[in-house]
Amino acid sequence: MIDALGYTFMQNAVIVSVLASIACGIIGTLVTVNRMSALAGSIAHASFGGLGLAYLAGFNPLIGATCFAVAGAAGIAAVSSKKRSRTDTAMAAMWATGMAAGLVFIKLSGTYSADLMSWLFGSLLAVSSSDIAFAAVLDIVILLVITGLYKEFLAVSFDQEFSMLQGVPTHFIRGLFLILTALTAVLLMKITGLIMVIAMLSIPAAIAGMYTGSLWKMMVLASILAAVFNLAGLSLAWMLDLPPGAVIILIAAFAYAVSLIIERVRSGTT
Amino acid sequence: MKEAIRLHGVTAGYRTGNPIIHNIDLTVQENDFLAVIGPNGGGKTTLLKVILGLLTPWEGTASVFGESPEKNHPAIGYVPQLIPEDSFPITVMDVVLMGRLRNAGLLRRFSRGDRETAEMNLARLNVEDLAGDDMNSLSGGQKQRVLIARALAGKPQILLLDEPVASVDHDTQISFFNLLAELNSTITIVLVTHDVGAVSAHVKNIACINRTLISHGETLSSESVAKAYGCPFELISHGGIPHRVLGNGKEPKT
Numbered sequence: 001m002i003d004a005l006g007y008t009f010m011q012n013a014v015i016v017s018v019l020a021s022i023a024c025g026i027i028g029t030l031v032t033v034n035r036m037s038a039l040a041g042s043i044a045h046a047s048f049g050g051l052g053l054a055y056l057a058g059f060n061p062l063i064g065a066t067c068f069a070v071a072g073a074a075g076i077a078a079v080s081s082k083k084r085s086r087t088d089t090a091m092a093a094m095w096a097t098g099m100a101a102g103l104v105f106i107k108l109s110g111t112y113s114a115d116l117m118s119w120l121f122g123s124l125l126a127v128s129s130s131d132i133a134f135a136a137v138l139d140i141v142i143l144l145v146i147t148g149l150y151k152e153f154l155a156v157s158f159d160q161e162f163s164m165l166q167g168v169p170t171h172f173i174r175g176l177f178l179i180l181t182a183l184t185a186v187l188l189m190k191i192t193g194l195i196m197v198i199a200m201l202s203i204p205a206a207i208a209g210m211y212t213g214s215l216w217k218m219m220v221l222a223s224i225l226a227a228v229f230n231l232a233g234l235s236l237a238w239m240l241d242l243p244p245g246a247v248i249i250l251i252a253a254f255a256y257a258v259s260l261i262i263e264r265v266r267s268g269t270t
Numbered sequence: 271m272k273e274a275i276r277l278h279g280v281t282a283g284y285r286t287g288n289p290i291i292h293n294i295d296l297t298v299q300e301n302d303f304l305a306v307i308g309p310n311g312g313g314k315t316t317l318l319k320v321i322l323g324l325l326t327p328w329e330g331t332a333s334v335f336g337e338s339p340e341k342n343h344p345a346i347g348y349v350p351q352l353i354p355e356d357s358f359p360i361t362v363m364d365v366v367l368m369g370r371l372r373n374a375g376l377l378r379r380f381s382r383g384d385r386e387t388a389e390m391n392l393a394r395l396n397v398e399d400l401a402g403d404d405m406n407s408l409s410g411g412q413k414q415r416v417l418i419a420r421a422l423a424g425k426p427q428i429l430l431l432d433e434p435v436a437s438v439d440h441d442t443q444i445s446f447f448n449l450l451a452e453l454n455s456t457i458t459i460v461l462v463t464h465d466v467g468a469v470s471a472h473v474k475n476i477a478c479i480n481r482t483l484i485s486h487g488e489t490l491s492s493e494s495v496a497k498a499y500g501c502p503f504e505l506i507s508h509g510g511i512p513h514r515v516l517g518n519g520k521e522p523k524t
Contacts, residue, residue, distance in 0.1 A: 033358055148377050155368050158358050161324060162350065165343050166371035166424065209359055213404035218359050 004238055009125055013244070016127045017230035019135035020187050023142050024200050025208070025223025027184040029215065030177055032205035033157050039076060039178075041198040042091040044185040046072035046098030048194060051119055052105025061119070062134065065189065068098065069182035077175045122193035122245025124234060131190050138183050145176060146219070153177070154215050191230065192245040203252040204229065207259045229255065272300040272335070274428055274458040275321055279330030282320050289328065290316040294483045300427075303454045303474040306462040307490070309499050312480040314462035315351070318430050321460070322348055334428065344372060347426030347457075349417045351433045352410060362408070362416050363401045366392055369423025391419040395449070411442040422453075429453065431461040435468045447472050466495060 004010045031040050050068025054061040072094050080087040106116055118126065146153065155163040156173045164170045181201075188197045208221035233248030240247075275298040283289040291313035298304050308314050319325035320332050323339030334342040347369075369391070370384035380388075392398040395415040400408065408416065414434055421429060431450075435443045450459055451472035463469065469476060469490075477486040478494045485494040 151367070151371065151374070151380065152376065154360065154364060155371055158360055158365070159350065159368065161322075162348060162368060162420070163371065164324065165322060165346065165348055166368065167343065168371055169376075209357075213359055213406075214361055214364065215359055 009127075010238075012127045012129070012132060013124045013234055014231065015132055016135050016190065017124070017234055018227050019132065019139055020191055021204075021227035021230055022139045022223050023135070023184045023187055024226040025204060025221075026142050026146055026219045027181055028201040028205035028226070029208065029219045029222050030153065030157060031181060031201045032209060033215065033218075034177075036181075037198055037202040038088075039091055040181055040185055040201045042076070042095040042098075043069050043072050043178075043182045044189065044194045044197040045095045047182075047186055047189070048102035048119070049098040049100075049105070050102075052102035052109070055111045055115070056105045056109035062130070062186070065119075065186045066183065069186050070179055072098065073178035073182040074175070077171075077178050080174075118193075119189060120193050120195050121243060122189070122191050122196070124191050124244040127190055131187075135187055138187055142180055142184070145180065149173065149176075150216065157215070192248055196245060196249045199249050199252060200226065200229075203249075203256050207256055210259055210263050225252075225255070274298050274300045274302065274335060275460070276333045276336075277317075277320065277330065278332075280317075280320055280327045280332055281329040282316055282325055282327045284316075284325075290481070291320070291479070292482050293330070294479070296477060296483060296486060298458060298460060298475075300458050301454065301456075303450070303459045303472060304461070304477060305469045305473040305475070306460065306477045306479060307466055307469060307495075307498070308462075308464065308479040308484075310464050312464075312498065314464070314479065315432055317479065318348075318432055318460075318462060321430060322346060344424065345427045347421030347424055347429045349414075349421045349429065349431040349434060351436065352413055352417070357406050360405050361401070362392070362397070362403050362405055363388060365405055365416055366401075366420045366423055369420040372424060387425075388419070388423050391422045392416070394422065395419045411438040411446070414438060414446070418449075426457065428458045428460070431459070433463055434461055435463060435465065443468060443470075466490075466499075 005014070031037055047065040047069040050064035050066070051061045052064075053068075054064025075094065076087065076090055079090040152163070152168050152173050155166070155168055156170050160170050184201070185194075185197050188200050192200050204225040205218065205222040207225055208218045212218040212221055229248050229252045233251050234244050236242070236251070237244035237247040275296070277294050277296045280294045281289045281292050283291070294317065306314055306317065316325065320327055321334065321339060323332070323343065332339055335345060339346070363385075366388040367380050367384060370380055370387060374380050374384055389398060389401065392401055395418055397412055397415045397419065400412060400416070405413065405416070418429075418431075435446060438446065447470035450461070453459065454472070475486065475488055476490045478484040478490055478498045480498040484498050485491065
């Protein structure tokens, strides 16, 4: 494993893994406490439509995915601000429509299917310097937004109506949260693939939630856990010659199962 | 005496063609202590949302101190119904500080003054020792006090409480109403509850609603209760008949 670090692609993989953990831990915590993992899933799948369109029209797939993810997040924000019961339907429709549109565009473009597979299942060993830049910029934006508006994010997540009565711009905060979720989902697609994004946004935060009593501690622990899962998965995948995205998810799922058992035992004995 | 809240011909709901409350006229004077009772689904929470300005009436008008509710949000302290299954990672202090969000403003941290106000209100409700605790580790009665401290931290002139005694035992209810009576010396209080037996002697007025306003006054007749709940009072009361509810309106007023 150590000698693998001599390769540039491996260095890039390690850097992106660590950078993505920060976005993943912070946004994943907000997704988890707001019970919006289905939303994160539908945003990730909607972005597949953007990927297909990018291949067809010949521009950078990352841009296509980002645009579709953000547009999907904005669409859901618009629907959910009016009526909560419709959000569920809108998310399900977006999930499937994104995939369907992506498949049609990709067929029309005649793209080789290996490209497609790398977006669906991750391509951690093929990240570029532009991916690293994307991750770094996103981390900075997320850190600035969360430190500046922490009390508002906490309040809106805990009790939206009360926050509204306190003059907090709740729709603005929700919209910002959805857009940051969309961008994080696109970033994580590079690592685990869009099919497994939902796991990286929920598992580290869910484990962190079992051991912490405040939102910011949960964010910090979730980020650390995500980094551990990413690096452990990357190393193990390298040694066993397996796809890193899948190994990362399996390690995270195993840690989650162990945490659940520990929690069960603890609550049983006390 | 000033009018704190005035609803005039208010009809409101969430789905077109299906109003939850219909043509309600209700005036609450300053320093009143009003209990709004009615069955579940009778529109009590909807009524509160109209007063809070979270729901715009389809017909009629709502005003708080003579102005629209939205303009008077700082004057209103809201204590929502407890959600028992919630497991949000938040400390008691952070919950109470939410009552200082308006004062602190966007992009700023809570000031020392905000924290002192939060601590003072926790102390006022005798839960200052819990400030650093996880909200989830509290009992129903303790959580209720924290939510009241949060509402009071904004220094409101009106306190609106949604089903405040739904999740607390009988003894806690008594001390809870004593506390509200104390607060009532400076604050107008409106609480809604489906539990007729929970209405205490400290309450000054009682309104009974089930889609429409059935009665509003110092006392409540068993006919009103029967009309609102669709069954005789005896069937819905548990633990003895509270003395505020007068059988057939014959007994003297308290």
